[in-house]
Amino acid sequence: MKKHLCFYVFVFIVISCKKKESPLTFKNTIYNATTIETCNMGMCPELDIERLTALGDAKLADSINKAVERVLVSNLVINPDEIPKIKTLDEAIANFISSHRNYHDEFPETNAGYEFSSKSAISLNGSELLSIVFDTYSFWGGAHGYGSTTYLNIDKQTGKSLNTENLIDNEPAFLKLAEQKFRSQKGISENESINSTGYFFENDQFILPANIGFTENEMTLIYNPYEVASYAEGQIIIKIPLNEVTPFLKLSL
Template sequence: MKKVYRITMGFLALILLFLPLHVGHAAGTAVSVKNYTYKGYPYIQIVKSNYTTNTDAINKVLKWHAVNNAQASENMKKEDDFHSITSKVQLYYNKDGKLSVGYYDYMYAGGAHGMYDTTIFNYDLTTGKQISLKSILNTDEKKSKAKKYAVYVLNAKYKKGANLFEDVINDPPFDVSKMPFYLRDSGITVRFYPYDVAPFSEGFVDITIPYSEINKK
């Protein structure tokens, strides 16, 4: 279903979702960002930066998500007015030349419920390039430590009564080439999709993994 949803995103659509405009400037950073909407769909842009590398290219990528949703919306309305996708954008990290911007989409195209999707962009503003999870967990050892810590947190949540899949939490899907994540001061937060480790009703499950655990000797 997730694959079908991601493919569908290219030509299906959304209902309008308006967000208030605001400017954000985090302490310790030279980047100011602002929220915009394109035909009602939200996106974030860099409006002031001391890092000049590829700012226009980054903004183009960040805006395209909203443009794609708007184009999809027009096609979707032709099929069924009751089908829809709503979208939100969130600034997760903006500090020390690093930026994490995430999009959260919900598509309903019939059936008992819709489908969630998320797209998170992590940038190194000194180079203008995206930061991949593979570049952080760049050895089998680091990947193993990160997954082990995620398993530890999932088990702790389960013992406290969280609605998680008992038969999955000790070996959750952990594909560093596909897994969404965002930056934190002291680590990274990885995101599990609905049905990865929990029922649909729980939505996304985020686990923060400290760099100290990843780099532990």
């Protein structure tokens, strides 16, 4: 009887431990010239990266961290063809430093240097949706730098990164709502061409931006420079109250 009791107690403890997951928490890790070892061995570009790292719930945290790393790598690597070959942030940083040094070897008279900064933060940590925002600035020796915002949306139940199709239900109806908000903000009447004031939506058809994010109160649509307008226009930011977009969302916030 005692043996059976001990067995049941053991099973109960094991099951309880398996069910109990550490809560999801986050920390920031800083990468700059003082923390990157390679920068002690020669010329280094201006680098300032705050990398958000998830801790706690092991499986979900691992999915989040891999997705965050993919965003940082894609933003940091200069040549898009090299992105599939570079798997980690450390590799991307090494590649960026190497590119910077090669640039100065080729143009030794230049005073300009490469720059890259990225700050990531939790925009929304909801019951089912995690939204992370990355604010990035890069300069690769051209006429000017480039500032952009990237959103990463993750299903907390599956750890899957979500695109617009995964997020939005009845996309045609939502597209109409978003276009109304865009036209209202930019002073473009319903009867006018969406490009009448200088935008360059392809085929004169309104489209959603590449980056859609969330806060506790609103959905944010961000068109980065060159996406639908000139560099001089800067970012175009459209904010829609959550109560208006909730009917179109596939996940609960």
